[in-house]
Amino acid sequence: xxxxxxxxTQKGYEMRSGQTVTSxxxxxxxxxxxxxxxxxxxxxxxxxxxLNVRPSSxxxxxxxxxxxxxxxxxxxxxxxxxxxxxxxxxxxxxRHDLLHRFFCWVNGTTDxxxxxxxxxxxxxxxxxxxxxxxxxxxxxx
Numbered sequence: 001x002x003x004x005x006x007x008x009t010q011k012g013y014e015m016r017s018g019q020t021v022t023s024x025x026x027x028x029x030x031x032x033x034x035x036x037x038x039x040x041x042x043x044x045x046x047x048x049x050x051l052n053v054r055p056s057s058x059x060x061x062x063x064x065x066x067x068x069x070x071x072x073x074x075x076x077x078x079x080x081x082x083x084x085x086x087x088x089x090x091x092x093x094x095r096h097d098l099l100h101r102f103f104c105w106v107n108g109t110t111d112x113x114x115x116x117x118x119x120x121x122x123x124x125x126x127x128x129x130x131x132x133x134x135x136x137x138x139x140x141x
Contacts, residue, residue: 010122020068023121026092027051028061029070033081033089041078095120095128102131105140 008016014023021029031050035042047058062079065071070085081089099120103112134140 021070021088025061025065025068025070026121027117028058029065029081029085029089030092030096032062032065032071032079033086033093036081036086036089037093041080043078047079092120095123098128098132098135099123101141102135105135 028047028051031047032042035046035050044055044058044062047053047062048055051058062071062073065085066073069082070088071079071081073079096116099116100112103115104110
């Protein structure tokens with residue numbers, strides 16, 4: 001007899017993973033780190049504008065990231081990733097860029113931002129590594 005697989009809802013898989021950094025937190029940290037690479041910092045209004053949220057929502061999320069030790073931030077101040085935030089942010093940016101290149105290559109397009117944003121939080125590091133290896137073997141850009 002076949003062994004039964006355990007199926008879950010997306011929320012169920014998220015809860016099983018035990019991750020403290022949520023998908024939304026990843027989006028914010030990714031944007032903070034992207035901006036910090038060029039400007040050295042980010043601001044609440046910049047995050048709100050780029051992520052299409054209200055400044056109050058951006059502020060709440062930045063405080064959560066600060067509580068996790070991923071950013072340094074004082075009220076009305078500059079937002080800078082900490083060393084832990086920079087390390088995680090570097091991975092998030094790498095993941096985003098690799099998936100964007102992959103989807104553009106597979107689909108023959110130049111912009112797959114929406115698809116990347118929808119998929120990036122759910123892909124495993126091993127799968128990401130294997131995609132990168134595949135792209136290298138196939139001569140993908």
